[in-house]
Amino acid sequence: xxxxxxxxxxxxxxxxxxxxxxxxxxxxxxxxxxxxxxxxxxxxxxxxxxxxxxxxxxxxxxxxxxxxxxxxxxxxxxxxxxxxxxxxxxxxxxxxxxxxxxxxxxxxxxxxxxxxxxxxxxxxxxxxxxxxxxxxxxxxxxxxxxxxxxxxxxxxxxxxxxxxxxxxxxxxxxxxxxxxxxxxxxxxxxxxxxxxxxxxxxxxxxxxxxxxxxxxxxxxxxxxxxxxxxxxxxxxxxxxxxxxxxxxxxxxxxxx
Amino acid sequence: xxxxxxxxxxxxxxxxxxxxxxxxxxxxxxxxxxxxxxxxxxxxxxxxxxxxxxxxxxxxxxxxxxxxxxxxxxxxxxxxxxxxxxxxxxxxxxxxxxxxxxxxxxxxxxxxxxxxxxxxxxxxxxxxxxxxxxxxxxxxxxxxxxxxxxxxxxxxxxxxxxxxxxxxxxxxxxxxxxxxxxxxxxxxxxxxxxxxxxxxxxxxxxxxxxxxxxxxxxxxxxxxxxxxxxxxxxxxxxxxxxxxxxxxxxxxxxxxxxxxxxxxxxxxxxxxxxxxxxxxxxxxxxxxxxxxxxxxxxxxxxxxxxxxxxxxxxxxxxxxxxxxxxxxxxxxxxxxxxxxxxxxxxxxxxxxxxxxxxxxxxxxxxxxxxxxxxxxxxxxxxxxxxxxxxxxxx
Ligand SMILES: Nc1ncnc2c1ncn2[C@@H]1O[C@H](COP(=O)(O)OP(=O)(O)OP(=O)(O)O)[C@@H](O)[C@H]1O
Ligand SMILES: [Mg+2]
Numbered sequence: 001x002x003x004x005x006x007x008x009x010x011x012x013x014x015x016x017x018x019x020x021x022x023x024x025x026x027x028x029x030x031x032x033x034x035x036x037x038x039x040x041x042x043x044x045x046x047x048x049x050x051x052x053x054x055x056x057x058x059x060x061x062x063x064x065x066x067x068x069x070x071x072x073x074x075x076x077x078x079x080x081x082x083x084x085x086x087x088x089x090x091x092x093x094x095x096x097x098x099x100x101x102x103x104x105x106x107x108x109x110x111x112x113x114x115x116x117x118x119x120x121x122x123x124x125x126x127x128x129x130x131x132x133x134x135x136x137x138x139x140x141x142x143x144x145x146x147x148x149x150x151x152x153x154x155x156x157x158x159x160x161x162x163x164x165x166x167x168x169x170x171x172x173x174x175x176x177x178x179x180x181x182x183x184x185x186x187x188x189x190x191x192x193x194x195x196x197x198x199x200x201x202x203x204x205x206x207x208x209x210x211x212x213x214x215x216x217x218x219x220x221x222x223x224x225x226x227x228x229x230x231x232x233x234x235x236x237x238x239x240x241x242x243x244x245x246x247x248x249x250x251x252x253x254x255x256x
Numbered sequence: 257x258x259x260x261x262x263x264x265x266x267x268x269x270x271x272x273x274x275x276x277x278x279x280x281x282x283x284x285x286x287x288x289x290x291x292x293x294x295x296x297x298x299x300x301x302x303x304x305x306x307x308x309x310x311x312x313x314x315x316x317x318x319x320x321x322x323x324x325x326x327x328x329x330x331x332x333x334x335x336x337x338x339x340x341x342x343x344x345x346x347x348x349x350x351x352x353x354x355x356x357x358x359x360x361x362x363x364x365x366x367x368x369x370x371x372x373x374x375x376x377x378x379x380x381x382x383x384x385x386x387x388x389x390x391x392x393x394x395x396x397x398x399x400x401x402x403x404x405x406x407x408x409x410x411x412x413x414x415x416x417x418x419x420x421x422x423x424x425x426x427x428x429x430x431x432x433x434x435x436x437x438x439x440x441x442x443x444x445x446x447x448x449x450x451x452x453x454x455x456x457x458x459x460x461x462x463x464x465x466x467x468x469x470x471x472x473x474x475x476x477x478x479x480x481x482x483x484x485x486x487x488x489x490x491x492x493x494x495x496x497x498x499x500x501x502x503x504x505x506x507x508x509x510x511x512x513x514x515x516x517x518x519x520x521x522x523x524x525x526x527x528x529x530x531x532x533x534x535x536x537x538x539x540x541x542x543x544x545x546x547x548x549x550x551x552x553x554x555x556x557x558x559x560x561x562x563x564x565x566x567x568x569x570x571x572x573x574x575x576x577x578x579x580x581x582x583x584x585x586x587x588x589x590x591x592x593x594x595x596x597x598x599x600x601x602x603x604x605x606x607x608x609x610x611x612x613x614x615x616x617x618x619x620x621x622x623x624x625x626x627x628x629x630x631x632x633x634x635x636x637x638x639x640x641x642x643x644x645x646x647x648x649x650x
Contacts, residue, residue: 017650062476065644084478092476096469102270114262115477160473 001198002061002167006070007034009056030056032222035070038198038215040166043189045213045230046202047243053222054202055094058171061200062092074167088116091165095172097156101145105136105155108144109162116163130158134188150181157188168192170201174208186212206239218246225250259479263487267461271495281456281495285449286502293510312396314355315344320363326403327357332396348385354393355400356385367411442610443603444579445507446500446540451575453499454548457492459564462555466647475641485638489549489630496544504540532609535619539609542626543602547575549633556640559649575599582607588618595621598629 009031018024031053038044048054059065061072063079063086072079079086099108106127113123131137134154139147144155161168173189174182189212192199203209209216209230216233218226226233226246234242271277309331316334319327327334335353338344347353359382360366366380382404386397465471474484551568558564578599588607595601601622608614640646 011650012645059648064472064475065648087476087478090476092473094469094472097473098468098470100270100464100468100470102274103266107266107269111262111266112473112477115259115474115479117258117478163477 001040001075002038002200003073003076004034004036004038004057004061004070005073007031007057007060007067007072008069009053009060009065009067029222031060031067033070034217034219034222034224036217036224036227038167038200040198041193041196042214043193043199043201043212045209045216046200046219047204047206047209047216047239048202048219049204052219054204054219055171056222057219058092058169058200058202061167062090062169063087064092088163089165090167090169091161091163092169093156093160093171093173095175097160099144099152099156099159102143104141104143105131105147105158106140108155108159112159112162118163126162126164130161133191134158134184149178150184153177153181154184154188157185161192166198168197168199170199172203173201174203174205206243210234210239218243220247220250223250259483260487260490263479263484264491267488267491267495271457271491277456277460281453281499282502285452285499286506289445289449289503289506290510293507310392312354312392313352314357314396315347315353316357318359318361318363319357320359322364323403323407326407327400330396330399330403332400345385348387348393351387351390351393354386354390354396356383357400358383358385372412440583442507443582443606444576446504446536446606447543447575447579447599447602448572449503449507450496450500450540450544451547451572453503454492454496454544454551455565455568455572456499457495458548458551459555459558459561459568461488461492462552463558463561463564466556466558467560471641471647475647480638481641482635482638484641485552485634489545489552489634489637492548492552493541493545493630496548497541500540500544504536528609532612532614535609535614536606538623539602539605539619542623542630543599545630546598546626546633549630549637552637553633553640556637557646578603587611588613590615592618592621594618596625598626601625 008029011028011030013021013023013026013028017028018026021028034053034057036044046054046057056065060067063072063083066080074086074089103111109127109131110123113126118126128137131140134157136151136154136158139151139155144152147155157173160170170189173185177185186208189199189201193212201208201213213230215227215229216239217224218233230239233239237245271281312330312332314332314334315338316327317338319334332355341356341358344353344356348356360380363380363382370379372379384397384400384404387393388397465474475481550571551564554567554571555561555564558567581600582603588604588611589595594604595618601618605619605622608619
């Protein structure tokens with residue numbers, strides 16, 4: 001359903017950034033070469049260390065960063081051929097997202113539905129369904145500021161799939177969450193897989209991948225070094241062990 | 257179009273339901289201006305006013321009989337314990353006594369024989385000591401010296417200057433006095449208040465969106481960057497205009513209070529016509545569009561609301577300086593090219609209105625060019641929303 005071919009992305013570094021990252025290079029290669037494929041009804045996990053290029057890759061999938069080389073194909077067509085049509089069919093959740101505290105879940109849902117050109121009936125129907133499923137309905141009129149962390153996260157998740165997308169892209173969906181909220185997110189993802197969505201998540205947490213992912217793409221220093229089913233990648237070991245085996249094979253530096 | 261409206265509605269919703277924001281951006285500036293001006297006016301008034309039935313306390317030395325009735329009618333009460341002049345001066349310095357009136361001996365007689373053309377000796381003397389740090393003393397001094405100089409001129413009357421008390425010699429009309437004060441102060445005040453209104457709104461609406469990451473969530477929807485930029489700028493402009501109107505109304509309402517103590521009776525905001533106010537209003541709106549779009553651009557560049565605030569502050573000083581140019585010029589520029597300079601043109605147009613010298617072409621040039629600048633800045637803002645470097649910089 002979604003095919004990624006040889007994505008590449010570099011960033012020009014400002015003088016300040018050069019100093020911070022202690023480099024003389026004017027250019028930072030964030031993603032060097034990433035290819036993979038994701039299908040309906042599966043959860044694809046993008047696994048990589050800090051700075052491996054996960055966020056940059058997902059942003060290119062979400063069409064908010066333009067790849068410097070390579071292509072993202074959706075149902076066989078380059079996504080930039082009809083960007084608006086593509087955007088109607090994806091959902092993207094960044095780990096940094098903090099909803100505007102002033103608004104209620106109800107208001108935010110309606111707002112985003114309008115940005116997706118959804119009709120009133122369509123919006124109401126979908127809102128009712130999602131709010132009920134995730135227990136948001138009692139809190140629909142409570143300001144985000146007054147919601148618990150778990151409820152906030154649930155609202156963020158629901159907001160990111162207002163448009164009933166076919167492709168769902170989540171960057172570090174469980175980062176910084178407590179065990180209960182994490183469980184909520186995991187159940188949410190499994191539920192979406194059940195519905196036949198194509199789900200792509202990024203994470204550096206081995207256990208999350210072991211728990212929910214069907215296939216894994218390993219990224220090391222901006223390169224996709226391995227793409228396979230979870231079983232094949234693990235090959236009898238724990239995911240952690242097989243990751244570090246591959247990591248060392250690829251010349252990864254364990255001393256930072 | 258629907259998406260632009262959705263973006264605008266969200267801003268309005270927030271604006272009208274967030275009591276704190278509404279208070280700080282609309283109500284507070286207005287109330288503050290009103291209270292500030294009223295207090296300043298009150299303070300000025302009480303400082304300068306002397307009770308109507310106040311009795312001036314004075315020492316009189318050799319006060320001639322001819323002047324006694326005049327002094328009595330001025331409510332001057334002479335102390336009887338005339339002592340050493342040094343002691344008496346001390347009393348004035350200590351504000352226990354308002355005046356010392358010291359005439360030379362046999363004043364009337366000496367004056368009668370004195371002829372300035374033939375005299376070999378100095379003229380008879382009157383010395384009036386007073387204390388300017390005491391309002392009552394200064395007032396009495398002014399009154400006494402004016403009586404004395406009238407008395408002097410009546411004795412050697414050869415001609416009168418402005419002698420007809422029924423005539424109004426100061427021909428400054430209500431309009432002119434008002435014009436002077438308004439044209440000096442108002443452009444700066446209005447621009448500053450408009451700016452602070454904008455500053456309370458735009459950083460939150462744009463840099464805040466960036467800081468929270470919600471702008472990413474908005475930009476992955478099919479919305480176009482131009483739609484987002486227009487929606488933000490239009491709604492922010494409308495809100496800032498509300499804030500500007502509040503400041504404007506407060507200024508007009510409190511102006512009489514501000515100037516009541518100044519001894520200036522002939523100033524009133526009523527001398528301006530509805531057309532004048534409308535011109536001001538439209539010039540203000542066009543200025544708001546320029547200011548809000550510039551602050552929006554700065555906010556889009558900033559990574560956080562706080563950074564946006566820091567970056568916008570120097571601009572506020574520039575805008576105040578532009579407003580101040582009204583004080584130096586006094587009259588509006590006549591060359592048309594000045595009216596193409598954003599914000600400076602607003603100041604010039606306001607000067608025209610306040611000094612009753614409206615020329616329609618420069619005013620229209622002002623309004624239209626400011627709106628065009630706003631449009632250009634909106635395009636820049638949309639480009640910034642498109643720019644990966646700006647939106648997703650590290
Ligand atoms: N806008 C940018 N300008 C400069 N360098 C950038 C920019 N965005 C990312 N980078 C750099 O590119 C590399 C990859 O970043 P990216 O955020 O994609 O990594 P990540 O795998 O998501 O890491 P993390 O686990 O920390 O989220 C990092 O070294 C990062 O510093
Ligand atoms: Mg990341």
